Amino acid sequence: xxxxxxxxxxxxxxxxxxxxxxxxxxxxxxxxxxxxxxxxxxxxxxxxxxxxxxxxxxxxxxxxxxxxxxxxxxxxxxxxxxxxxxxxxxxxxxxxxxxxxxxxxxxxxxxxxxxxxxxxxxxxxxxxxxxxxxxxxxxxxxxxxxxxxxxxxxxxxxxxxxxxxxxxxxxxxxxxxxxxxxxxxxxxxxxxxxxxxxxxxxxxxxxxxxxxxxxxxxxxxxxxxxxxxxxxxxxxxxxxxxxxxxxxxxxxxxxxxxxxxxxxxxxxxxxxxxxxxxxxxxxxxxxxxxxxxxxxxxxxxxxxxxxxxxxxxxxxxxxxxxxxxxxxxxxxxxxxxxxxxxxxxxxxxxxxxxxxxxxxxxxxxxxxxxxx
Numbered sequence: 001x002x003x004x005x006x007x008x009x010x011x012x013x014x015x016x017x018x019x020x021x022x023x024x025x026x027x028x029x030x031x032x033x034x035x036x037x038x039x040x041x042x043x044x045x046x047x048x049x050x051x052x053x054x055x056x057x058x059x060x061x062x063x064x065x066x067x068x069x070x071x072x073x074x075x076x077x078x079x080x081x082x083x084x085x086x087x088x089x090x091x092x093x094x095x096x097x098x099x100x101x102x103x104x105x106x107x108x109x110x111x112x113x114x115x116x117x118x119x120x121x122x123x124x125x126x127x128x129x130x131x132x133x134x135x136x137x138x139x140x141x142x143x144x145x146x147x148x149x150x151x152x153x154x155x156x157x158x159x160x161x162x163x164x165x166x167x168x169x170x171x172x173x174x175x176x177x178x179x180x181x182x183x184x185x186x187x188x189x190x191x192x193x194x195x196x197x198x199x200x201x202x203x204x205x206x207x208x209x210x211x212x213x214x215x216x217x218x219x220x221x222x223x224x225x226x227x228x229x230x231x232x233x234x235x236x237x238x239x240x241x242x243x244x245x246x247x248x249x250x251x252x253x254x255x256x257x258x259x260x261x262x263x264x265x266x267x268x269x270x271x272x273x274x275x276x277x278x279x280x281x282x283x284x285x286x287x288x289x290x291x292x293x294x295x296x297x298x299x300x301x302x303x304x305x306x307x308x309x310x311x312x313x314x315x316x317x318x319x320x321x322x323x324x325x326x327x328x329x330x331x332x333x334x335x336x337x338x339x340x341x342x343x344x345x346x347x348x349x350x351x352x353x354x355x356x357x358x359x360x361x362x363x364x365x366x367x368x369x370x371x372x
Contacts, residue, residue: 007308008357011190012261012350016254020246024196027242034238039218042241049248050185050201054177058210060202061236062217065164065186068200069097071232072182073132075202075213076158078103082131087117088318088337090136094162095319095328097184103131105328107320112336113278115139115291115344119147121336132158137166137176139314139346140192140258140288144280145171145179160184163203167193168255168286176286177203182213187244192258192288193251199240254351258287261353265290268362273369274300274345289314290349296369297345303368304347309361312346 031042043061051059062068078084080102086095088107095105108125111118115138122133133152135143145161152159161183163169166176177183187199202213215222220231262285266276275293279285294300297313304311318337320329348361 008310008348008353008360009350010310010312010346010348012348012353012357013194015352016250016257016350017247020250024243024246027246028239031238031242037238039235040238042238042245043236046236046241046245046248047201049245051203053248053251054175054183054203056178056203056205058204058207060210060213060217061241062200062202063234063236064198065184065188065200066093066097067217067232067234068164068184068186068202069094069134069160069162070100071213071216071234072160072184072202072204073097073101073103073134074216075209076132076160076181078131078158081129083127083129084132084134085117085122085125085130086134086319087121087136087138088320088334089115089315089340090138090162090319091164091315092319092322093164094134094136095322095325098134104129105319105325106130107318107328107330107334109334109336110138110340112293112339114141114144114280115277115340116141116143116280117148118144119151122148123151124332125330126155126157130155130157132160134160134162135180136162136164137169139277139291140165140169140286141277142166142169142171142176142179142280142283142285144283146282149180164188165191165288166286167191168251168258169284171280171283178205181206182209187240192254192286193244193247195240195247196243197240199236199244201236255286257351257353258349259284261349261358262287262290264355264358265347265362268359270362270365273362273365287349289346291344291346293340293343294345295343297343300365300368301345303371304361304364307364307367309364310348313344314346315344316341
């Protein structure tokens with residue numbers, strides 16, 4: 001499977017980012033001259049701005065998206081002896097965070113059309129020790145949070161969004177990050193709101209949860225003197241926050257461009273050749289990745305790579321079949337996750353993806369499948 005290719009890149013972002021690099025450098029140089037590098041005014045300002053963008057009361061900047069998940073789980077009260085329901089189709093860090101928080105992941109299936117955990121798939125995995133649900137907005141498509149919230153409320157469970165791929169997505173008019181008890185974001189450079197290194201954040205409307213997360217990110221202390229619990233050393237740094245503050249105001253426009261590219265794929269007839277990703281009812285994906293389904297994935301990928309069209313298969317080994325997570329493998333089948341793992345292929349996507357590039361990609365898919 002190919003990564004970014006010279007003809008049409010898998011991640012079409014560089015042209016959108018390039019005009020902003022001078023402003024980013026200027027803001028970061030000001031940080032260097034200030035002498036404040038950790039938890040300073042840039043982090044505080046970015047936390048306020050991201051919380052306002054998402055429509056929540058609190059944002060806690062941390063070192064990366066995985067730490068955001070782990071710390072958010074702990075802040076929700078999840079720990080040793082607890083179980084957390086996790087979709088089997090997602091990046092490894094989702095389950096890794098559960099283990100690192102001291103709990104056990106229990107894998108559930110996904111809807112193969114939307115790639116998301118649903119109330120029905122989650123309920124099948126709930127047991128006596130379940131403490132939380134951890135839905136993932138995979139590839140930028142929001143999980144059906146309203147039905148998951150009802151399920152969580154009925155069972156007395158926490159509800160944590162893995163929104164690492166979902167900056168800019170919405171569901172029912174509300175932004176990802178404001179749909180659960182808390183949400184975890186990643187600012188890894190390839191993300192829709194990507195920084196210039198590692199970074200992450202926890203968003204929540206719960207003041208007490210936010211306060212605990214702030215303590216946990218700083219060795220379990222609010223004042224560097226009294227440590228009330230064992231935490232982490234995980235803080236978003238000033239240089240990253242300064243850069244992210246330049247990018248955040250552009251996120252809404254970038255999301256609109258990604259959605260336009262997704263619409264262009266459909267208008268070009270791609271749905272006649274492969275199965276297109278389907279948005280959750282009431283949701284608007286931010287299309288972090290544009291993943292289609294095809295039983296001819298291997299042949300299609302080879303042909304696209306030969307035509308210099310970026311493509312990549314993601315999560316081909318679901319979490320319940322990962323060697324490090326073998327102890328948590330379920331004794332039931334997860335056909336939705338298995339199907340997507342075996343047939344999905346990401347095509348070029350990004351805010352700088354031009355209409356002619358979409359056409360090239362669709363023509364290459366058509367030619368590849370016609371050559372069978």
